Amino acid sequence: xxVALGAALFVLADVEVGMTSADLSRVIQGLAAGxxxxxGGAILKLSEERDIQGLTTAAGIWMTAAVGVVVGLGRxxxxxxxxxxxxxxLAVVGRIEHGISARQAAQAEEAxxxxxxxxxLEEQPE
Numbered sequence: 001x002x003v004a005l006g007a008a009l010f011v012l013a014d015v016e017v018g019m020t021s022a023d024l025s026r027v028i029q030g031l032a033a034g035x036x037x038x039x040g041g042a043i044l045k046l047s048e049e050r051d052i053q054g055l056t057t058a059a060g061i062w063m064t065a066a067v068g069v070v071v072g073l074g075r076x077x078x079x080x081x082x083x084x085x086x087x088x089x090l091a092v093v094g095r096i097e098h099g100i101s102a103r104q105a106a107q108a109e110e111a112x113x114x115x116x117x118x119x120x121l122e123e124q125p126e
Contacts, residue, residue, distance in 0.1 A: 003061055004068030007031050011072025028069055035065040056090070 014027050039058030046053065063086050070079045 001064070003035065003064040004071065007035070007065040007068030008072035011069050015072070031065060031069060032062075035062050056093075060086075060090075 010027060010031055011024070014024050019027070039061045042057045042061065043052065043054040045051075063082070067079050067082055070082065
C-alpha cells in the first residue's frame, strides 16, 4: 500500500505543479525503474536447489506501483480493473501452484517408499 501511495504522490505532485506530459513520462519511467530495482532485491536464487523465489513478490511490488501511478493520473476505473485482474491472476496461479506442489510431494513420497522397499528386499537373505 505504501508503494502505491508513494507512486501516486509522485505523479499527483507533478501533475499539480503543471509538468508537461513529456516530463511526467520521465517521472513515471523513473518510478518503474526504481520499483523494478526494489523488486529485484526481493528475488532470491537458491543455488543448492536450483530454485528461484520472490518473483511473485517482485511482480506484486511492481503492480502496486503501477496502480499508484494510474490512480495518480486520475484513472480510477483502470486502477480497479487492474487490481481485480491481478487478484484473479494470483488466485488462479496460486491454486495451480498448490496442485503442482502437492503432486510433486506425493511423487517424492512414493519414490521414497519404493527405495525403502528395495532396501528391505536387499537386506533379506535369500
